[in-house]
Amino acid sequence: MEKINITIDKEKYDFDKGITLLEISKKLHKDKFPVLVAYVDNEIFSLGKKINNDCNVRFVNVLDPIGNRIYQKGLFFVLAYAFKELFGYNYYVKVCHSIDKAVKFRTNLYLDHDRINMIKSKMKEIIDSDMPISKCLVSRKEAREYFLSIKDTSKADTFIYNTNHYVTLYKLGDLYDYFFCAMPVSTGVFKDFDIYLLDKGSFILQFPAISDDGKIPEYVNREKIVKAFDENYSLSKKLGIFNSADINMAVANGNISDIIKLTETISSNNLLNLAREIYDKKDSIKIVLLAGPSSSAKTTTSRKLSMFLKSFGLNPKPLSVDDYFLSREETPKLPNGDYDFETIKAINIDLFNDHLTRLINGEEVDIPTFNFYKGKGEYLGKKIKLEKEDILIIEGLHAVNEELTKSISKDKKYKVYISPLTDLNIDNHNMISNSDVRLLRRIIRDNRTRGYTAEDTIKRWQTVRDGEDKYIFPFQDDVDYVYNSSLIYEIGALKLYAEPLLYGIDNSSPYYEEVVRLLNFLDLFVGIPTDEIPSESVLREFIGGSYFE
Numbered sequence: 241m242e243k244i245n246i247t248i249d250k251e252k253y254d255f256d257k258g259i260t261l262l263e264i265s266k267k268l269h270k271d272k273f274p275v276l277v278a279y280v281d282n283e284i285f286s287l288g289k290k291i292n293n294d295c296n297v298r299f300v301n302v303l304d305p306i307g308n309r310i311y312q313k314g315l316f317f318v319l320a321y322a323f324k325e326l327f328g329y330n331y332y333v334k335v336c337h338s339i340d341k342a343v344k345f346r347t348n349l350y351l352d353h354d355r356i357n358m359i360k361s362k363m364k365e366i367i368d369s370d371m372p373i374s375k376c377l378v379s380r381k382e383a384r385e386y387f388l389s390i391k392d393t394s395k396a397d398t399f400i401y402n403t404n405h406y407v408t409l410y411k412l413g414d415l416y417d418y419f420f421c422a423m424p425v426s427t428g429v430f431k432d433f434d435i436y437l438l439d440k441g442s443f444i445l446q447f448p449a450i451s452d453d454g455k456i457p458e459y460v461n462r463e464k465i466v467k468a469f470d471e472n473y474s475l476s477k478k479l480g481i482f483n484s485a486d487i488n489m490a491v492a493n494g495n496i497s498d499i500i501k502l503t504e505t506i507s508s509n510n511l512l513n514l515a516r517e518i519y520d521k522k523d524s525i526k527i528v529l530l531a532g533p534s535s536s537a538k539t540t541t542s543r544k545l546s547m548f549l550k551s552f553g554l555n556p557k558p559l560s561v562d563d564y565f566l567s568r569e570e571t572p573k574l575p576n577g578d579y580d581f582e583t584i585k586a587i588n589i590d591l592f593n594d595h596l597t598r599l600i601n602g603e604e605v606d607i608p609t610f611n612f613y614k615g616k617g618e619y620l621g622k623k624i625k626l627e628k629e630d631i632l633i634i635e636g637l638h639a640v641n642e643e644l645t646k647s648i649s650k651d652k653k654y655k656v657y658i659s660p661l662t663d664l665n666i667d668n669h670n671m672i673s674n675s676d677v678r679l680l681r682r683i684i685r686d687n688r689t690r691g692y693t694a695e696d697t698i699k700r701w702q703t704v705r706d707g708e709d710k711y712i713f714p715f716q717d718d719v720d721y722v723y724n725s726s727l728i729y730e731i732g733a734l735k736l737y738a739e740p741l742l743y744g745i746d747n748s749s750p751y752y753e754e755v756v757r758l759l760n761f762l763d764l765f766v767g768i769p770t771d772e773i774p775s776e777s778v779l780r781e782f783i784g785g786s787y788f789e
Contacts, residue, residue: 368428
């Protein structure tokens with residue numbers, strides 16, 4: 241038998257030509273978490289793939305960001321199959337959005353605890369049976385006809401705007417489904433999950449979390465975040481747009497201009513309402529704090545909010561947390577020796593609070609300007625004093641962390657959390673990740689304003705996400721207002737800018753698989769011309785042409 245050489249974790253092994261990834265994993269993989277898929281050089285494959293040439297292999301489990309996504313999608317498939325087995329095709333289950341390291345689903349089936357337990361038991365039965373998941377290549381026409389036959393119009397309609405002649409489906413039992421990632425070869429790997437009843441028409445699906453070392457964290461109902469998602473869903477119902485096919489149809493029918501105008505009007509009205517709420521409390525509030533994850537449009541939102549506050553007679557004054565960084569030699573370091581600029585301990589909190597207290601008391605304060613080249617703060621004659629109608633606007637990573645403004649009583653502060661929180665989906669079983677929306681925004685902005693390639697941004701993205709988990713998400717409940725910066729049409733607009741940048745990354749890149757995934761995602765949306773997007777839109781912060789630049 242002819243031998244091939246395979247490198248795994250820098251160790252070289254000789255195997256018979258034609259061996260499968262599954263066979264290799266059984267021989268070598270000793271980790272407590274089962275292998276889901278594997279990288280062969282820079283591409284992901286299911287474990288059923290036969291290896292015929294020398295290559296590098298890296299096995300992927302649930303603690304890998306890609307593996308965690310695959311685990312989630314595989315659970316969705318098991319859930320869809322369990323639902324079909326229990327209730328037939330007259331009832332649907334629809335993925336909505338991620339929330340607190342879990343995913344929300346809606347259904348037209350009346351839910352109670354007994355039915356939730358029934359669904360959970362059926363899923364366990366499917367998982368314990370270790371049912372095979374097989375990959376099938378079918379024509380786009382055949383795929384559309386199949387989904388129409390099982391009354392899944394959300395999925396069938398996506399193929400109207402898909403230009404590929406063939407599509408990849410996965411088969412579990414007698415159910416076929418369409419996902420945007422490779423699947424494990426069988427259901428036995430999905431043993432850890434839980435289901436949590438929300439109300440008579442929705443529930444939460446939980447799965448192992450990377451940040452909890454593969455454990456399922458306790459679900460916390462983030463009421464303000466949930467409310468923002470629900471308001472976005474209400475907007476979707478008003479517009480009759482629930483998935484990618486609906487927005488594509490609006491483009492094809494020439495209605496996208498009206499949707500852009502209406503979406504932007506509603507977004508501005510929400511911010512105007514926020515400004516009005518702050519104004520109504522102007523006698524007590526002296527500081528507005530804005531925070532949110534990367535590429536949430538914090539800069540545009542803070543400037544637009546300031547404009548609205550001015551229209552009410554207030555005088556917003558910006559104060560940058562970045563000017564209060566500790567000098568370079570005092571900055572904490574990461575285990576690898578790099579400076580940790582993300583931690584709140586990198587900020588001179590005592591000086592910041594001293595200045596805030598003096599400003600609130602009506603004193604004039606000499607404000608530092610941080611010189612990033614020299615790595616220290618400098619006093620250049622910048623002075624601030626709060627008059628009667630003045631209000632401080634502070635935007636930053638730690639802005640809603642109470643530790644940052646601990647010297648100021650809560651009644652003098654108003655905290656705003658900003659993030660794109662979309663309820664728009666691709667179809668019933670494929671949600672649009674809010675993280676993906678932010679990543680696309682950042683790829684475009686980083687290239688336009690900093691000259692970074694898409695690969696540069698993708699390379700840094702996991703570090704950015706880790707920082708958000710530590711420094712932003714734990715404080716999202718302790719806010720007064722959640723501003724949703726998502727725009728229902730934006731992916732079609734972002735597509736025109738992101739695609740050329742993503743195509744610039746070839747298959748030699750270690751991030752090639754992520755590039756392919758993003759391109760496949762964008763391929764499901766018709767491009768939307770951006771000439772009708774107003775200059776004050778939050779989207780202009782990323783694509784350019786902003787009134788506030």
